[in-house]
Amino acid sequence: MTKPPVLILGGRSDMGLAIARRFAAAGHPIQLAARGAQGLEADRADIALRHGVAATLHEYDALKDAPDAWIDALPNLPGVVVCAIGYMGDQPTSEVDQVQAAIVLRSNFEAPALILAAFANRFVARGSGALVGISSVAGDRGRGSNYVYGSAKAGFTAFLSGLRNRLSGTPVQVLTVKPGFVATRMTEGMKLSPALTAQPAAVAAAIEKAVRRKRDVIYVKPVWALVMLIITHLPEAVFKRTRL
């Protein structure tokens, strides 16, 4: 039985590549989409060689490419789409620079939401497919230290939740991933608690399993569900004085 292709949007990200390898190891062909996709040739070759699957590169800029036209230009419609696109930006800069703040908001919410929605329509028409959105616990409650990024992720989480609700009853899966801290380029140099930090390969394994099991929402490290339960339940009068 041939397995359906898996498309990774944000194919250069550490998490995206780890997810690609994981699905390739399970026998899925891989499509990597990224800005400057030709720079991923070594990764493409590695995936194809190691796992004996087809792997292709696709030029994609989430802020420039119109979703429908871009999807139509793909050689074949994937079975699983994973959106690993994200841009954290520097919070203090986002507070004063509206151009950057807009890029953060659009990169984490508008662009991922629109492309997954466009895939959703095609998947419903076809009668199969899985949509995976990598959102963030940062979207569960806005914090002073990164609420521009966090609020965009909150929007994305709500969008995925709504999409899942709309598509329930169809064969199309919508999976929301809240990875917690992950040791990637995005968090390089930050001091992260090892107990709360996952490796990209662990995130990838959790996602591949969650797709197989048709899950809705996953945290990668279970401890995060607890941490966020507490954070979201703090009374606002208390929460607003915290420095998290």
Add this chain to the structure above:
Amino acid sequence: MNVEGWGRFPRRDCRVTGPRSEDELRAQVSGGPLIARGNGRAYGDSAQNPANTVDMRRLNRMLAFDPEAGQLTAEAGVLLGDVIDAFLPRGWFPWVTPGTKYVTLGGAIAADVHGKNHRRNGSFRSFVDWIDVMGADGQVRRCSRAENPELFDFTLGGMGLTGVILRTAIRLRPVESAWIRQTAIAAPDLATAMEALEAGSDAAYAVAWIDCLCTGKSMGRSLITLGEHATRAELPDAKRADPLRTPPKRKLTMPLDAPSFTINGLSVRAFNALYYRKGAWASGVDYVDWDTYFYPLDAILHWNRMYGRKGFAQFQCALPLASAREGLEAMLRAISGARQGSFLTVLKRLGPQESAFSFPMEGYTLAIDFPVNPKSLRLLTELDAITIAHGGRFYLAKDSRMTAETLRRSDPRVDRFLAMRADAGRSGAFISGQSERLSL
């Protein structure tokens, strides 16, 4: 971040960087002195630099495979174990492998590692077609026997001190199965063990495991295992059906920091006696899966914690054929006299070796490990002297404590290596704890 080798000694606080591309690596090289680090399986301080230890494991992509030549092109951070995972199911195995599969290709090249088949096939170098090396100027040079041959020669065995290996093309050997036909021979003393190794010259693989606590008549009591890649036809039915696949193995993990007292003369003695008896009882022919045969220790993750927080030191020397017997006897006497048993004492026969700075030489190599304590450090100094007196030399991948003077007395090639280092800014750009300790 604390960085340590496999022996966990010495341990140093180092800045660690992890480039993902050639450009990111170049930025590190232009930023000041550094040393490349693979998977940290060298025992001592070869892959430590407090200013910048460059973790190469993100440059870990396999780039191409040519089944005609059995040639794999890959980045230096690829693990040998990953090569096996990807290619053994297709009927290929590394030509040369050390006793752990958790080494990077870059680390295997930098140490020019040898396996149990050195006598027949030589070191890792024999199967390296070319390497791409980044120099102090940030330029990447393709090096082979024909192109930049000097840089090729000195980088194999150069312990990261000639530049950073970025990519390589290595050859794999075709195999019909994932099984090794193993013949075990129990040898009651050193002379018999060496005779068995000499007689085993047609075996693909040969190694002797020595019970180093035996004294007197049974000094050098050993268990010798010879191995061949099993052909498909010879395998028992159950294995022949799917000859390139072996049953998955369970992995054990050594708990954090076993207390130091678990390693003492008594436990080592018991372990050694048991191992020998098990071997003597099991002498004969058997089919063993590749993982168990080549990498018995890999089955216990973090087994180096067994020696406790203080860590341990490896000693590995090579002795020329003519003086090997006498040198080995002197060493075994010193070891058993000091009552410093080692869990793993391994003796291998080395074949001829061509190289500028690699470890192997035609003769014998003995590898031993000891917990780090004042008594064992004294013994190690004694073993250094015996090695030098018998015209031998030391393996830098295992070394964590010898002196610059010891190195010079054992290896006349140091001067040429230093001249190579002085050229093209290498000695200012590529520096490790080991290179400083040994004034390389």
